[in-house]
Amino acid sequence: MARKTIGIVLNGVTGRMGYRQHLVRSLLAIREQGGLPLVNGDRLWPELVLVGRSETKLREIADRHGLTDWTTDLTAALARPDVEIYFDAQVTAQREKALRLAIEAGKAIYTEKPTAEDLAGAVDLARLADAAGIKHGVVQDKLFLPGLRKLDRLVKGGFFGQILSIRGEFGYWVFEGDWQAAQRPSWNYRAADGGGITVDMFPHWHYVLEQIFGRVTSVNAHLSTHIDRRWDEAGEAYDATADDAAYGIFEIDRPGQGKVVAQINSSWAVRVYRDELVEFQVDGTEGSAVAGLRNCRIQHRSTTPKPVWNPDLPATEDFRSQWQVVPDNEEFDNGFKAQWELFLRHVVEDAPYTWDLWAGARGVQLAELGIQSAREGRRVEIPELES
Ligand SMILES: NC(=O)c1ccc[n+]([C@@H]2O[C@H](COP(=O)([O-])OP(=O)(O)OC[C@H]3O[C@@H](n4cnc5c(N)ncnc54)[C@H](O)[C@@H]3O)[C@@H](O)[C@H]2O)c1
Helix, strand or coil, X not given: CCEEEEEEEEECCCCHHHHHHHHHHHHXXXXXXXXXXXXXXXXXXXXXXXXXXXXXXXXXXXXXXXXCCEECCHHHHHCCCCEEEEEECCCHHHXXXXXXXXXXCCCEEEXXXXXXXXXXXXXXXXXXXXXXXXXXXXXXXXXXXXXXXHHHHHHHCCCCCCEEEEEEEEECECCCCCCCCCCCCHHHHCHHHCCCHHHHHHHHHHHHHHHHCCEEEEEEEEEECCCCEEECCCCCEEECCCCCEEEEEEEXXXXXXXXXXXXXXXXXXXXCCCCCCEEEEXXXXXXXXXXXXXXXXXXXXXXXXXXXXXXXCCXXXXXXXXXXXCCCCCCCCCHHHHHHHHHHHHHHHCCCCCCCHHHHXXXXXXXXXXXXXXXXXXXXXXXXXXX
16 A cells, blocks of 8 residues: 655635635544545655745634644745646635636646636636646535435435425624624625625535535525625724625526426525524425424325414424434545545546536526626526527
8 A cells, every 4th residue: 555645735724614624634544544545556745835825814714633744925836847636715705716726737626615706707717727728626514414415315215206495595794803802704695705604605605515415597686785885804894794694595406307497595694493594495396395404304295284374373393303304324524624534535536526617607697697686676587508
């Protein structure tokens, strides 16, 4: 068993996602398990080059984790022959130009979503990456969550019969930042800095709907900025100019079943009365399911109770207890790590990988057309992208 190293530039590693999910929970976790086992028996060892704007922060993170390679010079990092992959978890507004540099340098690309701030940029990146003959992938972490894996299993196993509708509820209260610190970065609430819940969440909903149910063919969205004044990391008040809630209705072409409607609410101005921060309910002729991040519950038509509408009487049934828990039946690793492992195998062993910059561009397209739909107050059809 030999150790094969692979050089990876990690940009944006001082941020929430870059640090916690990608560095610590994915790549350092792969190193802790002795590297990624390959088909030929070798183990793949990620050699990490941390890139960012602040020397102090990079040095501090490197020291904390016993890493030695870090730089504030992205171009120099990309010029290194021992680097094969460029990964980007910077703020969205900085992403496109960094990805372009990495493609020019001939590196494989793995990136957080959204891949660019607009569709033209996202499509251009996918075209450039294809033309350069490099491998590319986009983070689509929700697909690898236990709850959604179980939901996908139910769909593939034919549990639902004909799927009728999907309803999703995502969100939680993000503090304004005055009397309690906000738990998300302030750029999320400024349109000029690439913020907004639509550009943040619609790319997620796109791949969840497309990969589990079918192609998304139309969008009708209503966007709001419910909280228009917030306080930033330095305690300074600012105008929140980006949408903090998006109420979307999507149509999906489900092969062999026709159109399915999905209705998904996304909000940073909602208080949670749910079991998980995101939940999807799927209703079908044969049964229904409610899937969250971790759990999934089902109700088959044969066990469906018959409630009768009578507002004069208190509810006599405990509706939640009438659902059955879907068992794990397998071990679920961290979703980000699971997807990193697939991407590394794609780069090193040419293993199949479907979540590429084109999939990323379709997510950006849904966000862009969702915003257009809200602005024009109408349903917008989603054309297929030409690659
Ligand atoms: N996959 C997911 O579930 C998920 C969840 C949250 C965020 N994201 C995406 O990850 C990316 C980072 O989000 P985050 O929440 O970690 O943000 P964050 O603000 O915590 O981190 C942003 C990172 O970008 C760097 N950066 C580079 N140029 C910058 C600039 N000009 N201004 C500010 N920061 C700059 C920061 O130093 C930091 O390392 C975003 O594109 C976001 O859409 C994905």
